[in-house]
Amino acid sequence: MKRPWILPTLFVLCGSAVATGMFLKGSPGEAVVLLLVFGLLAAVNSPLIFPRSIGALEAQRLSAVDGRPVVFWRPGCTYCLRLRIRLGRNARRLHWVDIWRDPAGAAAVRAADDGNETVPTVLVAGRPHVNPDPAWVREQLPPS
Template identity: 75%
Template structure:
């Protein structure tokens, strides 16, 4: 669980150090800008930027009922972040599984990717798709039976 927060905390710490250094050199405005930028980047790369995760077994059960895709992701993954941002509000229509919090989810991803934890891996109708285009995932959401 802590490794999901490592990058965001590192970004905030780096921003704090850069802001302090700028303030001590007589540029407090630059320090505030650097700190805000690092806090923003930390927030984007944190688990807070994603809808609430569920366990892999629960996500697969829900997907079998409602036909919606299951997205396996992890914090700090730029491809996962790209998918999340490009889906926008539609991201709430898929079931998200954080593989760093759910060992069963990590196992599903390793089974689909020859032992590698390559994310995002999207499960649609029981078939895994590795790093699909966000437009394709959106099409799967809209074609899911309601």
């Protein structure tokens, strides 16, 4: 199993187990609601909500060409999720690098933050910014 899917899978399994117990105790309505909540948590923490990740070296090369920022992120990070949601449709205009899938991306984040893997780290014009404000990131996008 791929590492980014561990947390969503745990949400689904735990939600299913608890909902099954509630269903067997005679609370089918509550079981369905609980299962939907756990399903939503799994979806939000899955790689599906984020744009497709590419490798760090490719993202940095593309950023140098088109001027779009690079976002280093990892699944399960609430700050990454906040950035993604607050960017809305503009999120697709950035280059996203999953540091759990790309060792070069993880190394770039560690180099930017004194050895820590703090995400999201946004690379704008070659300069790293750790956990920036989503409004600021939106301002860094080149005109479309």
